[in-house]
Amino acid sequence: MGVKLLLDKANVPGIRTYEVYRREGGYRAVEKALKEMTTDAIVEEVKKSGLRGRGGAGFPTGMKWSFIAKPEGVPRHLVCNADESEPGTFKDRYLMEFLPHLLIEGLIISSFALGSNDTYIYIRGEYAWIPDILEEAIEEAKAAGWLGKNILGTGFDCNIHVQRGGGAYICGEETALIESLEGKRGNPRIKPPFPAIQGLWMRPTVVNNVETLAAVVPIINMGGEEYAKIGVGKSTGTKLISACGNINKPGVYEIDMTITVEEFIYSDEYCGGIKDGKKLKACIPGGSSVPILPANLLLTTAKGEPRYMNYESLSDGGFATGSMLGSGGFIVLDEDQCIVKNTYTLARFYRHESCGQCSPCREGTGWMEKILQKIETGKGEMSDIDLLWDIQRKIEGNTICPLGDAASWPVAAAIRHFRDEFEWHVKNPELAQTSNFGLQHYADPIHVPA
């Protein structure tokens, strides 16, 4: 069993209520942080912990916190990004649904450290039932004196507001989230200025993922240095992985980033192997926007070393032979899955979710979707594959926000690793409608554990 810091109490009956959460040792971190530590000491502790943003980009949280501007007389804000819309990622939902007080505890500490008196949770519209859970938990915390005015007699005021989004993937981008929170159209802003200087209502703002803020609680409880000992290298602490696809045990798992990908997929503690005894074909290891990897490159790096479930190991080899840990949406595809169809589904998603602000993303995502649909329905031509490659190349890096990159990476990786499958689709349009390319892709047999 790996170390569990976030989900260790998840199975305690009634942990969603304040009494049980408090009885199990909850809100100890708030007491410690507010009474014994200064704001700078908390930021320092988070820096020491090596905690990296759990939303996908993996930016060091402590560093992000230290960037926040502190002009005199201007309020600062902390915004919790709960707009978890990446296909394949559902870890934050689990956390908020079953451990709402853990998030609130993390929010109080982080708000104190950043000096935010009004903290916002921006939650995606599709999570219709979760705002109620959070608001109930906030009321309980308020009644117990953990929120509101003069918390624990320290003179620190903090209120947490829950704001529901309208159901847009783009509002998970921090500046689009801020725009949406201000009541405007959720278009990403052009950076600079960054939110740490001018964010919500042009005030200094920090936007953090739900899991990142929850992870602040164990960091304060055990100390940053202890936290940094868990994990490996720059991947410290534990990470929630939401596993889905063709596996025996889909769900949210907490890992300590020292296990191999192979262990994660095949051990009974985690995914429990591929469903119906089939073979592993490919995997999108970090949510739909990260590059897809074929089984051989997923289990071992290009150098032949085993691949581990952490930031560095998954991105080993760059995009040529590697991928990213991203937000931890682990999507497993078995031998019966069609990569073209999978890529088409993703392209359709990004076309639908593009905000339409900048031209490469607005027009390019729709174009890619149309071409993939053409190939998928058996009308494709060989030149379409090269065209797709050219389109994704012209979107990537040329857009305002990372959605353009997120839309082009899956297409790029699918063509890079599964070009023969695309070609097979073009050459055998009728056969492709009824049968599958399967594992013919691999020239040499892949090592797959029994």
Next chain:
Amino acid sequence: MSEQTLFKVTVDGITIEVPAGTTILQAARQIGGEVAPPAMCYYSKLKGSGGKCRTCLVEVSKGSEKDPRPMPKLVASCRTTVMDGMEVKNITSDKVIDARAGVVEFLLLNHPLDCPICDQAGECHLQDLSFDHGKSKTRFEFQKRTFKKHDLGKNIQLHMTRCILCYRCVFTADQLTNKRVHGILDRGDHAEIATHIEKSLDNEFIGNVIDVCPVGALTDKTFRFKNRVWFLKPMDAHRDCPTCSGRVTLWNRGDEVFRVTARKDEWGEIEDTPDGKPGWICNTCRFDKKEASDWVIEGPREISRASVISQGHYAGKIGTTKPTETFLAVNGGRAPHLLMDIHDESEVNKPTIHLGKIQGPSHGDTFENKTESA
């Protein structure tokens, strides 16, 4: 005001000093000519505009004197301010040319290309852009997107299919009128300019959206299908207007006034009035005063950059110091090679072919191996 700090910035090998806070695009425009990146959405008179169309992407090969690292990605020059010692590559960078060709292709992807029936033709920035950076063929083989038609009001005609979503008209309504009634609905490639209530654009200054629109998406209903802009003669004129500056350009043919617009500078933007404010004009001047007797004619107007009437290139901004270097000198005699060679595209235009000798409707085969004998 104290002495302004001047930053040295080099664009395509040409160095110029500009005040701190200037954007790369504005610095390049001061140099003028080929080094100024094209801009479809940026409008210097509108706060917050820019950054969206991505045509003005440039490569920053040296961040500044203090931090000489190059910027990892191409940056939108209209929204990036210069640093002291910054080195920028515009058309000398292959990356920029490649990315810009991509952007132009994206902008034209769903564009109807109905220039022959478009009132904007001849002064359309998208036409200029595609002529400079576009390709003669499309790789898009699907049906282009269309929209449900919306009637914006009695003076303004909306063609949503031509729109490139630059947001300029949105900023105009935000900044010139007290209440914006149109905006962007929906998202992604089905985003559109529309109003919630039909025919509701009636603010006294809303006519300016026609002038800021870089394409033919918003055109003047009183001028619709009346004439082509290149047949008209632009004249500077003014009248004593109680609501606006009254300084306009009249587009005449003979004595007839076909159209009234604000005065535009070489970048297609509204010119400032002598008191330094942007010369926006009111709807009365624009739509109702169509008699030559309404106006005091000042004289013929120099044609703006975005007009087919004036072909060739343009000098830098008036009143600023001009650098002494020329593009050719600093780039080792390399001429800017951006304009597509028309002879590559159409055989008919080959100078070796005598057009008078072509019999009847001709096609490519006519000219295969026959150029000499013809």
